[in-house]
Amino acid sequence: MKPIVIYKSKYGSTKAYAQWIAEELSCEAIENKGLKAEDLSDYDTIIYGGGLYAEVIAGVTLITKNISKLEGKKLVVFTTGITPLDCRDYYDKMVMEKNFKGDTQTKVKVFNFMGKMLMSELSLVHRTALKALKKLMSEKENPSEMERLLVTLCDCDGDFTDRKAIKELLDYVKE
Ligand SMILES: Cc1cc2nc3c(=O)[nH]c(=O)nc-3n(C[C@H](O)[C@H](O)[C@H](O)COP(=O)(O)O)c2cc1C
Incomplete structure (x- = not known):
């Protein structure tokens, strides 16, 4: 091999x-x-x-x-x-x-x-993208399980x- x-x-x-x-x-x-x-x-x-x-x-x-x-x-x-x-x-x-x-x-x-994913390490572009994604998902009227999970993952720090x-x-x- x-x-x-x-x-x-x-x-x-x-x-x-x-x-x-x-x-x-x-x-x-x-x-x-x-x-x-x-x-x-x-x-x-x-x-x-x-x-x-x-x-x-x-x-x-x-x-x-x-x-x-x-x-x-x-x-x-x-x-x-x-x-x-x-x-x-x-x-x-x-x-x-x-x-x-x-x-x-x-x-x-x-x-x-x-x-x-350590917030302190993320580039400005990535931090901004996560913020935008979180906002988009949070505004959904009937979010799917995955979309709800995504909202919490956007704040993941570890x-x-x-x-x-x-x-x-x-x-x-x-x-
Ligand atoms: C902008 C952005 C988008 C991400 N998208 C996903 C994703 O779709 N699914 C996921 O499980 N993790 C996602 N992550 C987390 C990264 O995949 C995770 O931090 C990964 O360990 C990064 O690999 P690296 O350290 O080798 O760059 C995302 C992170 C950032 C900053």
Whole structure:
């Protein structure tokens, strides 16, 4: 097995998971900065991690747009976010449908981890976006359960990263 971990991380939580995974697999973890499918040709197992931003897995198009070029490789994606992991509809439906179109869903194994969101670290753009989202959701007349949850998540302030959470991913990669 020749794995590589690639990540895109603005505030560091995805990077932390990427480094923990790489450490366990004794392989490299590299940042997704202008990488192309061709850069992955030497590896048979690609583990991609990205933070969730409005349900989009940061930079995951490196995998999804190149799915045919990556044919034959074991493809693993992990997300980090602040939505509780028991919100399975969110992860298994909304996030999957937003990021994996058509049959790409069947070609990639996806794991979800808890990330961090510290208000004191957020950029002004992100803080403003969360404020606007909270206002929009709070004004809904008949908010869905997810929309109500979103309002509370906009005020989330904490680090929920957990190294132990990578075990299932490691087991799958080593299978
Ligand atoms: C503007 C903004 C949008 C976000 N959207 C989501 C989201 O849709 N789902 C989620 O679970 N977390 C969301 N988060 C939380 C981030 O995914 C979480 O902080 C993640 O750990 C960030 O990864 P990073 O530290 O590697 O950048 C959002 C955070 C910000 C600032």
